[in-house]
Every structure is written in structure tokens, then in C-alpha cells.
Amino acid sequence: MSAEAPSIILVTPQLGENIGGAARAMLNCGMIDLRLVNPRDGWPNIKAERAAVGALELMPPVKVFDTLGGAVNELTLVFATTARDRKMVKPIVTVRQAALESRAHIASGGKVGFIFGPERTGLLSDDVTLANKLVTVPLNPDFTSLNLGQAVLLIGYEWFQAADETPASQMPLNGTLPATKEELQNFFAHLERELDECGFLRNLEARPSMIRNLRNMFQRADLTEQEVRTLHGMIKELTTLRAPRRRG
Amino acid sequence: MSAEAPSIILVTPQLGENIGGAARAMLNCGMIDLRLVNPRDGWPNIKAERAAVGALELMPPVKVFDTLGGAVNELTLVFATTARDRKMVKPIVTVRQAALESRAHIASGGKVGFIFGPERTGLLSDDVTLANKLVTVPLNPDFTSLNLGQAVLLIGYEWFQAADETPASQMPLNGTLPATKEELQNFFAHLERELDECGFLRNLEARPSMIRNLRNMFQRADLTEQEVRTLHGMIKELTTLRAPRRRG
Numbered sequence: 001m002s003a004e005a006p007s008i009i010l011v012t013p014q015l016g017e018n019i020g021g022a023a024r025a026m027l028n029c030g031m032i033d034l035r036l037v038n039p040r041d042g043w044p045n046i047k048a049e050r051a052a053v054g055a056l057e058l059m060p061p062v063k064v065f066d067t068l069g070g071a072v073n074e075l076t077l078v079f080a081t082t083a084r085d086r087k088m089v090k091p092i093v094t095v096r097q098a099a100l101e102s103r104a105h106i107a108s109g110g111k112v113g114f115i116f117g118p119e120r121t122g123l124l125s126d127d128v129t130l131a132n133k134l135v136t137v138p139l140n141p142d143f144t145s146l147n148l149g150q151a152v153l154l155i156g157y158e159w160f161q162a163a164d165e166t167p168a169s170q171m172p173l174n175g176t177l178p179a180t181k182e183e184l185q186n187f188f189a190h191l192e193r194e195l196d197e198c199g200f201l202r203n204l205e206a207r208p209s210m211i212r213n214l215r216n217m218f219q220r221a222d223l224t225e226q227e228v229r230t231l232h233g234m235i236k237e238l239t240t241l242r243a244p245r246r247r248g
Numbered sequence: 249m250s251a252e253a254p255s256i257i258l259v260t261p262q263l264g265e266n267i268g269g270a271a272r273a274m275l276n277c278g279m280i281d282l283r284l285v286n287p288r289d290g291w292p293n294i295k296a297e298r299a300a301v302g303a304l305e306l307m308p309p310v311k312v313f314d315t316l317g318g319a320v321n322e323l324t325l326v327f328a329t330t331a332r333d334r335k336m337v338k339p340i341v342t343v344r345q346a347a348l349e350s351r352a353h354i355a356s357g358g359k360v361g362f363i364f365g366p367e368r369t370g371l372l373s374d375d376v377t378l379a380n381k382l383v384t385v386p387l388n389p390d391f392t393s394l395n396l397g398q399a400v401l402l403i404g405y406e407w408f409q410a411a412d413e414t415p416a417s418q419m420p421l422n423g424t425l426p427a428t429k430e431e432l433q434n435f436f437a438h439l440e441r442e443l444d445e446c447g448f449l450r451n452l453e454a455r456p457s458m459i460r461n462l463r464n465m466f467q468r469a470d471l472t473e474q475e476v477r478t479l480h481g482m483i484k485e486l487t488t489l490r491a492p493r494r495r496g
Contacts, residue, residue, distance in 0.1 A: 025398070030388040053393055087422050089472055096409065097416035138414040139405070143275040145301055150273070153398055154405055157387070161344065166386040168345035174335050224337055 004106050006159060007033040007113040008152055009071050011127060014040045014119045020051025021149025022116075023062075027055040029156025035063045035071045035113075051149075068115065068127050076110035077102070080131035081151060082123055083144060092134045099158035101133075114155055116148060176226040183228045188215055190232055194239050252354050254407060255281040255361040256400055257319045259375060262288045262367045268299025269397025270364075271310075275303040277404025283311045283319045283361075299397075316363065316375050324358040325350070328379035329399060330371055331392060340382045347406035349381075362403055364396060424474040431476045436463055438480055442487050 008026055013019050013036060023034055036043055043064050049056055056062070065071040072078050079098050093101065102112045115131060117123030128134070137146065137154055146154075179187075192201070192211060201207045223231075256274055261267050261284060271282055284291055291312050297304055304310070313319040320326050327346050341349065350360045363379060365371030376382070385394065385402055394402075419426075427435075440449070440459060449455045471479070 024393065027391040028387050028394060028398075055391060055393075058391060085420070087420075089419065089421060089424070089475070091417055091419050091470075093417045094414050136414065138412040139276050139408055140278040143303060143306060145272065145303075146276060150276075150398070150401055153401065157402055157405070160387055164386040166342050166384065169339055169341045171337065171339050172333070172335075173337060176337070222339075227337070 004111075005029075005031040005033070006102050006106075006155075007031075007035055007075065007111070008155075009035045009037065009068070009113050009115040010039070010148065011037045011068055011071075011115060011123060012040060012118040013116075013148065016041060016045035016047025016049075017051040018119060018148035019045060020048040020053075020056070021147065022152040023048070023052040023059065024055040025149050025153035025156055027058055028153065029160045031156050031159065032059040033063075034059065035065060037065045037068050037071050039064065040118075068130060072113055072115070072130055074111060075113040077105045077112045078131040079112070079114045079133050079135045080123055080128045081114060081116050081135045081137075081155070082128060084122060086125060086128055086134065088125070088128065088134075090128070090131070090134055092136050095135055095137050095154055095158045096162075098133070098135045098155070099162040102159060103162045114152075116151060119148060171222060173224055176224040179223045179225045179228045183225055184218065184223065187218070187228050187231055191235055194235055198239070252359075253277075253279040253281070254350050254354075254403075255279075255283055255323065255359070256403075257283045257285065257316070257361050257363040258287070258396065259285045259316055259319075259363060259371060260288060260366040261364075261396065264289060264293035264295025264297075265299040266367060266396035267293060267296040268301075268304070269395065270400040271296070271300040271307065272303045273397050273401035273404055275306055276401065277408045279404050279407065280307040281311075282307065283313060285313045285316050285319050287312065288366075316378060320361055320363070320378055322359060323361040325353045325360045326379040327360075327362045327381050327383045328371055328376045329362060329364050329383045329385075329403070330376060331384075332370060334373060334376055334382065336373070336376065336382075338376070338379070338382055340384050343383055343385050343402055343406045344410075346381070346383045346403070347410040350407060351410045362400075364399060367396060419470060421472055424472040427471045427473045427476045431473055432466065432471065435466070435476050435479055439483055442483055446487070 008022060008031060010019060010022060013022075019036065019039065026032065026034060039045065041047075043062060063071070079093075079102075098114075105112055114135065115123065115127065117127065135155070137151065139146070191214070195201045201210060221227075256270060256279060258267060258270060261270075267282075267284065267287065274280065274282060287293065289295075291310060311319070327341070327350075346362075353360055362383065363371065363375065365375065383403070385399065387394070439462070443449045449458060469475075
């Protein structure tokens with residue numbers, strides 16, 4: 001969460017619910033500077049507060065402006081979100097690209113904002129000329145109904161991901177350790193000894209490939225040392241149970 | 249939009265609004281297979297239909313199941329979305345990574361699903377054991393309130409992006425062409441001739457760097473041939489207007 005994160009500027013928003021939804025989505029993504037240009041129902045707005053589920057109280061006060069020009073005054077890079085083709089010669093970037101450019105711009109000392117038009121009508125073309133670039137959200141072209149909160153969420157999400165360091169994939173071990181290859185080989189030896197004994201591997205032609213398949217299956221499971229101990233115990237109990245039956 | 253896209257499975261969803269929000273977000277992202285396990289208020293649900301703003305009518309009928317086991321039966325790769333630490337040894341992947349793995353898995357003939365628990369309580373640990381992996385959404389850890397529709401949107405968004413080919417950045421030219429370097433050089437010559445004539449470049453020491461700065465400014469603007477013509481005309485009119493004033 002940072003005062004340097006992009007500002008979100010809503011131009012003439014109509015519904016308090018959408019302002020609140022935008023605020024909630026902003027805070028989800030560490031953005032805290034919300035600006036409103038001529039909100040239809042004035043400000044503050046009780047419906048916005050309800051829809052923000054606590055986000056507005058955790059952010060600095062919302063700034064209200066009479067004109068979009070005033071709202072973007074001290075910013076240095078502005079993106080306009082618009083679904084319609086504007087017939088303007090202005091770069092169009094994806095949300096992901098806008099997030100990367102925002103991070104780079106802020107890192108070199110700039111201030112970034114994203115402007116959103118009123119629900120239904122969208123930004124006026126004259127509003128769009130105040131922006132450096134247009135942002136497009138690549139989604140299903142046959143059903144593009146995104147509300148304001150969802151649009152802000154996708155922009156904030158990409159902004160957050162652009163600097164997030166969560167590993168793409170991780171394995172929580174909950175206090176235990178990954179099994180060493182020695183532990184795994186001891187388990188394979190135990191398992192295969194018992195499988196030989198009970199006759200499961202009696203087909204000597206198939207035996208080598210069956211063993212390879214079983215070993216690969218357990219390798220893929222990325223076992224912990226605790227799990228290997230559990231498997232040893234399981235094999236032991238299964239074979240103990242088997243023995244009396246055969247004898248009986 | 250594809251029948252091969254991942255299935256979304258909502259376990260005991262409480263609010264119709266959230267089921268509808270999930271359906272809307274799914275269709276935004278080209279996902280059409282929605283499955284419900286024991287929805288609290290039964291199915292169909294008028295609140296869900298309203299919140300889906302038309303999405304449910306454009307999707308195949310929602311499938312309703314008594315158990316999560318039944319709902320995931322024919323799937324081959326299942327991700328569980330959960331915010332809590334489950335103390336399980338199970339891989340945790342980011343939404344982006346889950347989307348990439350889903351695309352790869354489906355490309356090799358598998359069927360993918362994402363399961364979501366009930367609002368507030370989330371998935372039971374026994375439900376989680378039906379999944380291959382857990383999905384985490386990297387967002388502001390101090391404010392993680394995402395509703396069901398927003399969580400589905402982020403997963404669907406990444407799924408869509410993982411195969412989307414929208415260029416990261418593009419410049420619509422609206423029927424005109426980018427200016428050639430010859431057109432730009434002719435414009436530089438015109439501009440600099442007039443700037444020499446009016447005295448703007450009279451400081452001969454500063455002149456080379458001023459000219460370089462001006463040229464770079466216009467290079468950065470990625471002008472079209474139409475825009476270069478406009479600039480020629482603008483310089484021409486500005487100098488025409490200037491002459492009489494000076495004479496006057």
C-alpha cells in the first residue's frame with residue numbers, strides 16, 4: 001500500500017455502489033488515492049460507504065473536483081479506460097502493459113492516474129485528450145459487461161502483480177522436510193521386497209517396467225520425510241495383516 | 249468462449265448475488281460451465297439471475313450437485329481457492345501460474361475446474377483434499393476482502409490472458425499512415441527555416457542542442473503523415489499572421 005500507487009479518477013460516477021466498489025478494489029490492490037469529478041449524488045455518499053466494506057475508512061479522504069483537468073493536474077502519466085474506438089491516434093495498451101509502464105514511470109519519479117468515465121456513457125472524447133494512452137482490457141468480446149469496481153480491480157490487480165514476488169508455485173512443508181533420495185530409495189527397497197514376496201511382481205518380463213512406473217509415481221508426489229515414514233508403516237501393517245490370512 | 253475452458257464449482261454458495269456475479273465474471277472471460285454444490289437457496293435463484301446481467305441466459309444450464317465429489321467427477325486437474333493456511337502438503341500456485349497450467353493441461357486433453365468455498369467459511373479441509381493444488385491471489389495482505397464474483401473474475405481474467413494475443417501496445421492510425429522519415433525531415437527543415445528567420449534560434453551556441461531537442465520531441469510523438477501536413481499548415485499560418493503584425 002503506497003501513496004505512490006496510481007490515482008484512480010472517476011468522472012461523473014452515477015452510482016454510489018460503484019464508487020464504493022472501486023474503493024474496495026483499490027485497497028485490495030494497495031491503491032489509496034481516489035478522486036471524483038462531479039459525482040452525480042455528491043460526496044460523501046452512504047451507498048458508496050456501504051459498498052466499500054470498510055475500504056474508505058482505511059484510505060485518505062476522497063478528493064472531489066469540478067473538472068477532470070483539475071483532477072489530473074499534478075499527474076505526469078494518465079491512462080484513459082475506454083471500451084469504444086475513439087478514432088484518435090493515441091496508443092492503446094493492455095492492462096498488463098499499462099501496469100508495467102506505471103511501475104517504470106513511478107520509479108523514475110512520475111505520478112500516474114487512471115481515468116474512468118461515467119457508467120453507460122463512458123468518457124467524453126475531450127476527456128480522453130487529457131490522457132497519454134488508452135487502456136484496453138482483453139476479455140470475451142461477446143460479453144464485455146464489466147462494472148466500475150471490476151474494471152478498477154483488474155487494473156489494480158495487474159499493478160500489484162507487476163511488483164509482487166509471490167513464487168509462481170510453492171510447496172508448504174508444515175515443519176517437515178522434503179524426503180531425501182536415500183529415504184526414498186530405502187522406501188522403494190522395502191516396497192519392492194514386499195511386492196516380490198507377495199507375488200505382485202511375479203511376471204519377470206513386466207517387473208522392470210512396473211518398478212519404474214511405481215518409482216516414478218512416488219517421485220512425482222514430492223514426498224516429505226514424514227510421508228515416507230507413513231508409507232513404510234502402511235506397507236508394514238498391510239503385510240502383517242496378510243501373513244495370518246495366508247497361513248489360515 | 250469454449251466448452252474446454254475450466255469449470256467453476258461453487259460449494260454451498262450462500263447468496264444468489266454472488267452466484268450471479270460469478271456467472272457474469274465467467275462469461276466475461278469465456279468460461280461457461282458453472283456447477284453448484286448444494287446452493288443454500290436452491291436453484292434456480294432470481295437474485296442470481298439479476299446479478300448475472302444476462303450471462304446465465306448465454307451459458308449452458310448450471311449443473312447442481314449434492315456433493316463436491318460428484319461435481320468434480322470427470323475433471324482431471326482441480327484447483328482449490330482458499331485464503332487460509334491449510335497445514336497441508338499441497339502445492340500453492342498463483343492465479344497466473346494456475347492459468348498457465350490449466351491451458352497446458354487442457355491442451356493435452358485434460359479437464360480443469362476451480363472450486364470455491366461458501367462465503368465467510370470457505371472450503372472444508374476434506375473438500376480441499378479433492379484438489380491437486382491450491383490457488384493464491386497475491387493482493388494487499390492488509391485488505392483482502394474479495395467477493396466470489398471478484399475472485400472468479402481474477403481467475404477468469406488470467407485464464408483469458410494466458411491465450412490472448414492482443415498486442416501489449418498498439419497505435420490506431422485511423423486510415424492514415426505513419427509519417428516517413430523523409431516527411432519528418434522536410435517538416436524539420438520547414439520548422440527550422442522559420443525559426444531561424446524569426447530569430448528563435450539566434451543563439452548560435454545553443455542552436456544545435458535546441459534543434460536536437462525539437463527533433464526528438466517530434467520523433468517521440470510518432471506522427472502520422474496527416475499530422476505532419478497539419479504541422480506544416482500550422483507553421484505556415486503562424487508565420488503569415490506574424491508578418492503583417494511586425495510590419496504594422
